[in-house]
Amino acid sequence: MEIIDISVDRFTYLSNQVSDSEGHGHPGEEHEATQTLTRIITDEGIEGYCFGGNPRVMEHIVKSAIVGEDPLYREKIWQRLNQWQRIHKSGLSDQEIAVVDMALWDLAGRCANQPVHKLLGAFRDKVPAYASSMCGDELEGGLNTPEAYGDFAQMNCERGYKAIKLHTWMPPIEWAPDPKMDVAACRAVRERVGDDIDLMLDSYHFYDRHEALFIGRELEKLNYLWIEEPMDEQSVSSYVWLTEQLDIPVVGPETAEGKHFTRAEWIKRNASDIIRGGVGDLGGITPLIKTAHLCESFGMRMEVHGGGPGNLHVLCAMGIAGLYYERGLLHPFIDYDKPPPWLHEIPDPLDSNGFVHVSQDPGLGLKINFDYIKKSKI
């Protein structure tokens, strides 16, 4: 089998999410937005799919790296793309490699007639999920006060979630960030949901060491499960320092560059208590399962960053699983359970006990609405 092409379909849809000036998503006016579907095409007619992917990057960088290769040689292709990043710094991000790698895993699963978690060697078919909120906002009835976070937490518990993670207020909100407001929101949620719900905080990512320590100590009193990325991850020494001070587990690195190689150094330096990584941070399923194996070798937990089918399949194949699947981002104004128009079903349905179930269909198991994509193609 041979890859003969990689193509990216761009199509439009109506979105009710907007990005603020820092790039955080919030609910907003309905407007036309674009999405892409990357497809890897073989000479045998089998294709692999992944949403996302930059058309220019795939056409001008990736195509020449993969056309002519056997698509089942995922390791060879991933290693080549990893090396190509040295030259193609500005275009070939880990996110783009992740799209290619996930499309290749999707193709392999379709070819083998197996879901990806079974290709990897499965462990489980469902994982508990936490409700992961959007960042704070200033919308009435949204996430604009500690009490609003409490209201939303209660709603999520009623929906079946057994765990909740807060993303709090960040710039460009004028008065943010504010460690005391973060703690106030965390306290409001704990008081509302009681002691049986696991709670986590993912706050502003550029606090200094003592602001992070202050928040961590308060979260210890509130019996939070972990604190995530409160400082710039480029300073590993800051994380070594914080992890040594705090009892509450520090989770990271998440957005730090360097894939599984960076995770290895953090482990060696005891820079966090729980390792973090997702398909988008690392460059696909291939490096994410490597990171899981690295962590298992050191008896460390890896909490998977972000949702979506790639992360979910890896979670279902991990020996030492993370505790939770990250479901979201959620907001009182947005119906997460409604599939986007390019899918017939969402990939991470939640049952009433707070578990997300992985698809048993071949590959990543996405129920793609090809008719919609064709109709809405740009």
Next chain:
Amino acid sequence: MEIIDISVDRFTYLSNQVSDSEGHGHPGEEHEATQTLTRIITDEGIEGYCFGGNPRVMEHIVKSAIVGEDPLYREKIWQRLNQWQRIHKSGLSDQEIAVVDMALWDLAGRCANQPVHKLLGAFRDKVPAYASSMCGDELEGGLNTPEAYGDFAQMNCERGYKAIKLHTWMPPIEWAPDPKMDVAACRAVRERVGDDIDLMLDSYHFYDRHEALFIGRELEKLNYLWIEEPMDEQSVSSYVWLTEQLDIPVVGPETAEGKHFTRAEWIKRNASDIIRGGVGDLGGITPLIKTAHLCESFGMRMEVHGGGPGNLHVLCAMGIAGLYYERGLLHPFIDYDKPPPWLHEIPDPLDSNGFVHVSQDPGLGLKINFDYIKKSKI
């Protein structure tokens, strides 16, 4: 799909290899010997195979751990067997787990109609091999003198090998071990094959620190590629000490207990320059690929220990591959290229350039002679 049984066929064959009192293999008089074939049987008729496996262990320990499970849940099954070792110390060795795990990978490949290295995400289809000798002996025309090692090395170079590893003299030979004789054999081989052949030494495994240092320094002068397991691997500090002293890469751990967990600790402590592991040492393909991922995360090479289809498929899927496949053990009196009676073909054919090629058939790709096994069953 569900596992409904695990069975072990015992059968006889004529062998011309004997074990000495310490367990090392040598050529010997033809005699009847026994071999086993472990098979995992499913309700859908698909089976997975691996040679080896202790009938009592499979019947009394493994069966109750795996019957009723989906055979594609390799990670779940491996983790359970790993935990069961805590109680079943004497029976459930890593070697037995390796047999189960490899049979499950074989089954998964047959089910997906793909060879195992493609299930893992392939990188390559062939790897260079080194000729790995049996331990020294006292047989005329065998491996009884440094010159005999030289003769055999020359024969292997003519056969196509570009690399050779010596196993030297060990107890119960009366005058062994002897560091000076090891060095003499290594020198004789280097002088015979010239500078373009990679050479390695795997000597007696219980030298003390200064004997190991003496041998290592001599190997540096002889431009050897690595020194392997010259001391008891239970003393990690000895390996930290030796690795710090020597320029020649120290390879290990090999037979140390503890799977990928032990490899992680050796990496953290800089106890070797190159990590070592094989399916038999670690408990199958599942922990071996984890170890490969661990090593890649630290930019370290892993040289795969031992031959056979499991090791070969992993070598063909590693991002940072080891340099060589270990082919053997070889001896002037033994024809390694002749398949044993239970196989129609050997799993690791060597081409004239010194490369071993992996099978493209589904699963592990073994060409099993079921008729012979049936006919010779005990």
